[in-house]
Amino acid sequence: MRVVTLEEVLEELRTALRDKDVPRAAKLVQSLRPADQADLFEELDGEDQVALFAFFDPADSADVLEEMEDSDAAALARLLDPADLADILDEMELDEAADVLGDLDPEEAAEALREMEAPGEVIRLLQYPDDTAGGLMSPPMVKLRRGWRAREAVAYLRRMAPSTQMAYYLYVTDEAGVLKGVVGLRDLVVAPPETTIEALMDPEVISVSATADQEDSARLMARYDLLALPVVSSEGVLLGVVTIDDVVDVLEEEASEDIQRFGGSEPLEMSYLDTNVVTVTQKRIGWLLVLFVTATLTGSVMRLFESELQAVVALAFFVPLLIGTGGNAGSQTTATIIRSLAIGDVRLGDGLRVWWHEMRVGLLLGLGMAAAAYVRAITWEPDAALALTVSLSILGIVVWATTVGSLLPLLVARLRLDPAVVSMPVMSTLVDATGLLIYFMVARAVLGL
Amino acid sequence: MRVVTLEEVLEELRTALRDKDVPRAAKLVQSLRPADQADLFEELDGEDQVALFAFFDPADSADVLEEMEDSDAAALARLLDPADLADILDEMELDEAADVLGDLDPEEAAEALREMEAPGEVIRLLQYPDDTAGGLMSPPMVKLRRGWRAREAVAYLRRMAPSTQMAYYLYVTDEAGVLKGVVGLRDLVVAPPETTIEALMDPEVISVSATADQEDSARLMARYDLLALPVVSSEGVLLGVVTIDDVVDVLEEEASEDIQRFGGSEPLEMSYLDTNVVTVTQKRIGWLLVLFVTATLTGSVMRLFESELQAVVALAFFVPLLIGTGGNAGSQTTATIIRSLAIGDVRLGDGLRVWWHEMRVGLLLGLGMAAAAYVRAITWEPDAALALTVSLSILGIVVWATTVGSLLPLLVARLRLDPAVVSMPVMSTLVDATGLLIYFMVARAVLGL
Numbered sequence: 069m070r071v072v073t074l075e076e077v078l079e080e081l082r083t084a085l086r087d088k089d090v091p092r093a094a095k096l097v098q099s100l101r102p103a104d105q106a107d108l109f110e111e112l113d114g115e116d117q118v119a120l121f122a123f124f125d126p127a128d129s130a131d132v133l134e135e136m137e138d139s140d141a142a143a144l145a146r147l148l149d150p151a152d153l154a155d156i157l158d159e160m161e162l163d164e165a166a167d168v169l170g171d172l173d174p175e176e177a178a179e180a181l182r183e184m185e186a187p188g189e190v191i192r193l194l195q196y197p198d199d200t201a202g203g204l205m206s207p208p209m210v211k212l213r214r215g216w217r218a219r220e221a222v223a224y225l226r227r228m229a230p231s232t233q234m235a236y237y238l239y240v241t242d243e244a245g246v247l248k249g250v251v252g253l254r255d256l257v258v259a260p261p262e263t264t265i266e267a268l269m270d271p272e273v274i275s276v277s278a279t280a281d282q283e284d285s286a287r288l289m290a291r292y293d294l295l296a297l298p299v300v301s302s303e304g305v306l307l308g309v310v311t312i313d314d315v316v317d318v319l320e321e322e323a324s325e326d327i328q329r330f331g332g333s334e335p336l337e338m339s340y341l342d343t344n345v346v347t348v349t350q351k352r353i354g355w356l357l358v359l360f361v362t363a364t365l366t367g368s369v370m371r372l373f374e375s376e377l378q379a380v381v382a383l384a385f386f387v388p389l390l391i392g393t394g395g396n397a398g399s400q401t402t403a404t405i406i407r408s409l410a411i412g413d414v415r416l417g418d419g420l421r422v423w424w425h426e427m428r429v430g431l432l433l434g435l436g437m438a439a440a441a442y443v444r445a446i447t448w449e450p451d452a453a454l455a456l457t458v459s460l461s462i463l464g465i466v467v468w469a470t471t472v473g474s475l476l477p478l479l480v481a482r483l484r485l486d487p488a489v490v491s492m493p494v495m496s497t498l499v500d501a502t503g504l505l506i507y508f509m510v511a512r513a514v515l516g517l
Numbered sequence: 518m519r520v521v522t523l524e525e526v527l528e529e530l531r532t533a534l535r536d537k538d539v540p541r542a543a544k545l546v547q548s549l550r551p552a553d554q555a556d557l558f559e560e561l562d563g564e565d566q567v568a569l570f571a572f573f574d575p576a577d578s579a580d581v582l583e584e585m586e587d588s589d590a591a592a593l594a595r596l597l598d599p600a601d602l603a604d605i606l607d608e609m610e611l612d613e614a615a616d617v618l619g620d621l622d623p624e625e626a627a628e629a630l631r632e633m634e635a636p637g638e639v640i641r642l643l644q645y646p647d648d649t650a651g652g653l654m655s656p657p658m659v660k661l662r663r664g665w666r667a668r669e670a671v672a673y674l675r676r677m678a679p680s681t682q683m684a685y686y687l688y689v690t691d692e693a694g695v696l697k698g699v700v701g702l703r704d705l706v707v708a709p710p711e712t713t714i715e716a717l718m719d720p721e722v723i724s725v726s727a728t729a730d731q732e733d734s735a736r737l738m739a740r741y742d743l744l745a746l747p748v749v750s751s752e753g754v755l756l757g758v759v760t761i762d763d764v765v766d767v768l769e770e771e772a773s774e775d776i777q778r779f780g781g782s783e784p785l786e787m788s789y790l791d792t793n794v795v796t797v798t799q800k801r802i803g804w805l806l807v808l809f810v811t812a813t814l815t816g817s818v819m820r821l822f823e824s825e826l827q828a829v830v831a832l833a834f835f836v837p838l839l840i841g842t843g844g845n846a847g848s849q850t851t852a853t854i855i856r857s858l859a860i861g862d863v864r865l866g867d868g869l870r871v872w873w874h875e876m877r878v879g880l881l882l883g884l885g886m887a888a889a890a891y892v893r894a895i896t897w898e899p900d901a902a903l904a905l906t907v908s909l910s911i912l913g914i915v916v917w918a919t920t921v922g923s924l925l926p927l928l929v930a931r932l933r934l935d936p937a938v939v940s941m942p943v944m945s946t947l948v949d950a951t952g953l954l955i956y957f958m959v960a961r962a963v964l965g966l
Contacts, residue, residue: 075866103740226707236685236703236744254685257706258675290769291552293762295685295744312761313742316768320739323772324856330779331852332845339862340853341870348874349881352849356886359845363838364893370834371897377830384826384833385819388840388949389812396781396808400801403780404789407773413788417524421790425797432798437805444813448820500837 074104078111085116094123106135110342114147121148121156130159133168139338142171145180154183157190163206163314166193193308201285202278204318205299205308212240212265214248219261221251237296239306240269247273247298247306275300278307285310286318287412326410329488330403332359355493362497366391369501373508376517382449383511386458387504389444393437394465394503398495401426401473406487409477419478423471430470434463457514461507468506469499523553527560534565543572555584559791563596570597570605579608582617588787591620594629603632606639612655612763615642642757650734651727653767654748654757661689661714663697668710670700686745688755689718696722696747696755724749727756734759735767736861775859778937779852781808804942811946815840818950822957825966831898832960835907836953838893842886843914843952847944850875850922855936858926868927872920879919883912906963910956917955918948 077096084093097105097120109117109132121129121144133141133156145153145168157165157180169177169190181187189207196202210228212221221238238256240249249269259268275298276285289297289312297310325335334351336343370377370387377383405422408414414422438459445455476495477487511517526545533542546554546569558566558581570578570593582590582605594602594617606614606629618626618639630636638656645651659677661670670687687705689698698718708717724747725734738746738761746759774784783800785792819826819836826832854871857863863871887908894904925944926936960966 075864101741103742222706225703253702253706254674257671257702290762290765292550293552293765295761312744312765313739316739316761316765319765319768319772320860323768323776324860327772327776327779327852327856328849330776331849333849333853336853340857341863341867341874345874345877345881348878349885352846352878353882353885355849356842356845356882357889359841360838360886360889360893363841366837366841367834367897370837374830377833381823381827381830384836385816387833387836388815388819388953389809391837391840392808392812392815392945392949393805396805397801399780400777400782400804401780403776404782404785407776408789411769411773414790415524418790425790425794428794429797429801432794433802433805436798436802437809440806440809444809448816496841500841504837 074100074107077104078108081108081112085112085119090119090123094120098124098128102131102135105132109136109144110140114144117144118147121152126152126155127159129156134160134164137339137342138167138171139342141168145172146176150176150179151183153180154185158185161206162189162193163204163308165190166203167198170194170198196278199282200278201276201280201282201297201299201310202307204282204285204310204314205278206311207308208239208298208306210238211245211306212238212251212269214240214242214264214266214269216265217261218256218259218263218265218268221256221265222261237309239273239298239309240265241306244303245305247275247300247304249273250298273298276310277302282318283322286315286322289315290319291412322410326406326488330399330492332356332492358493359496362493362500365497365501366504369504369508373511376508376511379517380454380511380515382451382454383457383508385448386441386445386461386507389441390458390461390465390503390507391500393462394469394499395496397430397433397437397466398469398473398499399492401429401470402477402491402495405474405477406491409481409487414478416478416482419475422474422478426470426474427467430467433470434466437466438463453515457507457511460514461503461510464506464510465499465503468502469495472498523549523556526553527557530557530561534561534568539568539572543569547573547577551580551584554581558585558593559589563593566593567596570601575601575604576608578605583609583613586788586791587616587620588791590617594621595625599625599628600632602629603634607634610655611638611642612653612757614639615652616647619643619647645727648731649727650725650729650731650746650748650759651756653731653734653759653763654727655760656757657688657747657755659687660694660755661687661700661718663689663691663713663715663718665714666710667705667708667712667714667717670705670714671710686758688722688747688758689714690755693752694754696724696749696753698722699747722747725759726751731767732771735764735771738764739768740861775855775937779848779941781805781941807942808945811942811949814946814950815953818953818957822960825957825960828966829903829960829964831900831903832906832957834897835890835894835910835956838890839907839910839914839952839956840949842890842911843918843948844945846879846882846886846915847918847922847948848941850878850919851926851940851944854923854926855940858930858936863927865927865931868924871923871927875919875923876916879916882919883915886915887912902964906956906960909963910952910959913955913959914948914952917951918944921947 081093081096084096097108210225236253238251238253239247240251242248249271250273251265251269255268274292278299278301285297295312298306299308299310301307328335332355336351405414441462442455442459445458473495477491480487480490530542530545533545546557659674685702687700687702688696691697698720699722700714700718704717723741727748734746744761747755748757748759750756777784781804785800854863890911891904891908894907922944926940929936929939
C-alpha cells in the first residue's frame with residue numbers, strides 16, 4: 069500500500085535531514101510523484117522545506133507547490149527569496165500561481181510579481197475571487213481559427229507543445245477572441261488532414277461567465293461529463309479554461325463543507341490539524357450558542373409545565389427520548405433533502421411531492437416508534453395511561469419532525485439562503501420545543517392533569 | 518438559466534404527448550443534450566418513454582439510457598422489446614451497458630445478451646461487483662506496442678477512430694496483454710513521427726486491480742490528477758480503464774452517502790423521490806431505534822437520580838440543554854474527524870495529535886458554554902449553587918464530548934469499520950448518558966443532595 073510507503077519514506081527523510089544530508093533527502097523526495105512530495109513537505113518545518121528547495125530546480129519546486137494545501141504553499145512561499153519564488157511561480161500553472169500570490173501579503177506578492185518573467189496573465193487572474201470560475205481557470209494556451217485545416221492545426225499544436233492540462237479540448241475563437249466552438253483533440257487527430265476546423269468543431273459550446281460560482285461550474289462539468297469548461301467575459305471573449313482536476317477538488321471541498329455543517333460547525337478553510345485551536349473554537353462556538361438558545365427554549369417549555377412534572381416526575385424520564393427521536397427524525401429528513409437539492413434530485417418546485425413523500429414516511433416511522441415507546445414505557449412504569457401518553461406523543465413528534473425537516477430546506481432555498489447552513493439549527497429549534505409542547509398537551513389530555 | 522428552460526421543455530413535451538404528437542415530442546427531446554434528455558425521460562411514465570424511443574435511433578436511445586439513473590434505466594429497459602434493447606445496448610458504453618444488464622432479472626438479461634451483436638466484452642464486465650474498479654471500467658479500445666513509431670500509432674488511431682471516452686491516454690501492452698506504459702495523446706501528436714512508443718511512454722503507470730474498491734480508485738485519480746486509470750488483473754494484464762467522468766460520479770455518490778449517514782439514515786440507493794416510502798422508512802427506522810435505546814439509557818440515568826429530581830425539580834429544566842450541548846459538541850468533532858480521515862487530512866496514526874488538538878478546543882468551548890450557562894441559569898432561577906452546578910457540568914460534558922468525538926472515529930477506523938456508519942450513534946450513546954451522569958454527580962456534590 070502506498071500509504072505505508074509514504075510513512076516509511078518520511079522516516080528516512082527525517083533521518084537524512086537530522087544528519088544534515090540534504091542531497092540524500094532531496095533525492096528521496098524526488099523519487100515520488102508530486103502529490104506525495106507535497107504530503108511529505110507538509111510534514112516538515114519551514115527551514116527543512118527551504119533547504120530541500122535549494123536542491124530542486126524551479127519546475128520541480130513548482131510541482132510541489134501546486135500540490136500543497138493553499139495555506140501551506142503560501143507559508144512556504146513567504147520563506148523563499150523573492151527572486152527564487154518568482155522563478156518557481158514562472159513554472160507553475162497560472163491558476164495555481166495566482167492562488168499562491170493571492171494568499172501572500174500585498175507587498176510580498178508585488179515583490180514576487182516584479183521578479184517574474186511574464187506576470188501579466190497571473191495579474192489578470194488575480195482579479196477573480198477564489199470561489200468563482202474565474203478563480204479556477206487557467207488562460208487558454210492554444211486557440212484555433214475556423215478557417216484552418218486539420219493539418220495546419222496539428223502543425224500549430226506541435227509548434228506550441230502546450231501543457232498537458234490544456235490540450236484535450238481545443239477552443240476556436242474569432243479575431244476578437246470570441247469563443248466560436250470546440251474541437252476534441254481526438255477528432256482533430258483522426259480527421260482527414262484537409263478538413264476545416266469549422267467543419268470539425270462543435271459550435272454549441274457550454275461555457276460559464278468568469279463570475280459564476282465555482283460549485284455551479286463544477287456541477288455543470290459533472291453533469292455533462294466535460295473534461296474542460298471555457299470561461300468567457302460578458303462579451304463572449306474566451307478568458308480561460310477550467311479543467312476537470314480543479315473540479316474534482318471543488319466537489320470534494322464542497323462536500324467537506326456540507327459535512328462539517330451537518331456536524332454543526334462552520335467549515336474550516338484549511339486541513340484540520342493545520343487549523344489552530346482558537347480558529348476551530350470560533351468555527352464551532354456560534355452554532356453551540358444558537359443550539360444553546362434552542363435548548364433553553366425547550367427548558368422553558370418544561371418550566372411552563374412545572375406543576376405537571378411535579379405531579380408525575382416520571383414524565384421527565386421520557387424527555388430525552390422524545391427530544392432525541394424528534395431531532396433524529398428531523399435530521400434524517402433534512403440531510404436527505406439538502407443533499408438531493410445540492411445534486412439536483414429534488415428541485416424547488418417539488419415541495420408538494422416531497423412533503424407527501426415525507427408525510428407517509430413519517431407516519432410509518434411514527435407508528436413504529438410509538439409501538440417501541442409503548443413497550444419501553446410500560447416496562448419502566450406499569451402505567452398504561454403514561455405509556456399511551458408517550459406513545460401518542462412520539463407519533464405526533466415524528467410526523468411533525470419529518471414535515472418540518474422536509475419543508476424547511478426547500479423554504480430556505482427559496483429565500484436564496486444556503487439550506488446546508490440554516491436548516492439544521494432552525495429545524496432543531498422548531499422540533500425540540502414544539503415536540504415537548506405536544507408531549508405535555510397530550511399528557512394533560514390523557515392523564516387529566 | 519438552463520433549469521428554467523428544462524421545466525418549460527417538460528411542459529411542452531407533456532402537451533405534445535397528451536396530443537399524441539409523438540414526432541414533435543421526440544424532436545423536442547432531441548434538441549437537448551443527453552443529460553437533459555435523461556432528466557426529461559425520468560419525469561415521464563413508461564408508456565411515453567417507449568413511444569419516444571420508437572422515434573429515436575439506437576445510438577440516441579443509448580445516450581439517454583447512459584445518462585439516466587441506474588434504476589430508471591433498468592425499468593425502461595424492461596419495457597423494451599429484447600431485440601430493440603439489444604440494438605441499444607450494442608451502442609452503449611460497455612460499462613453502462615453492463616450496469617443496465619446487471620439490474621435486470623437474469624432471464625431478461627440473458628435474452629438481451631442473446632440478441633446483442635458482440636456480447637462477449639459485456640459478459641466479462643458483468644462479473645465485477647458494481648462498487649469495484651472492475652465494475653466501473655470499460656475495456657480499452659486501443660492498445661499500442663512499444664516498438665511502434667509515433668506515425669504508425671497515429672495511423673492506427675485514425676483507423677480505429679475510437680470513442681472519445683478512451684482516447685486521451687493510450688496504454689501500451691506486450692504480446693501477453695500486460696500493461697507496460699502509458700502515452701498521452703497530446704505527447705503522441707506533438708512527437709516527431711519516427712519516435713518509438715517505447716521512448717514516448719511513461720513506464721510508471723499507476724493502476725488498480727479489478728477488485729479494488731471504487732472509492733479508493735476515485736481518490737487515487739483525484740490525488741494524482743489522472744483523467745483515466747488502468748485496471749489490471751493479478752498478472753498485470755490490462756483489463757479496462759476507469760475514466761474521470763465515472764470518478765466524479767463516484768465521489769458525488771460517496772459524499773451523498775456520508776451526508777445521509779450524518780443525518781442518521783442508511784444511504785438511499787436511488788434518488789430520493791424515486792425511492793418508495795417503505796424503503797425510505799426501512800433505511801431510517803434502524804437508526805431511530807438504536808438512538809431510541811440510547812435515549813432510554815439517558816432516561817435510566819434520570820431514574821437513578823429520581824430523588825434528587827424530586828427534591829429540586831428545576832434540575833430537570835437543564836436536561837435538554839446539557840444533553841443537547843454535549844451531543845452537538847460531539848457531533849461537531851466527529852464530523853470533522855470523519856471527513857478528515859476520508860480525504861486523508863488525518864491518518865490513523867494521528868490519534869494523539871488529534872486528541873491534544875480537540876482537548877484544547879474542548880476546554881475553550883467548554884469555558885465559553887459554562888459562562889453562557891451560568892448567566893442563563895441564574896436568570897431562570899436565582900440560585901447560585903444551581904447555576905454553578907449547571908455551569909461546571911457543561912464544562913465537563915463539552916470536554917468529554919470532544920474527547921469521545923475525536924477518538925471514537927479513529928478507533929472505529931482502526932477496527933476496520935466505516936467511521937461514517939458507526940461513530941455517530943456510539944458517540945450519542947456515550948455522551949448523552951454519561952453527560953447526565955456527570956450532571957447529577959456534580960449536583961450531588963455542589964447542592965449536597
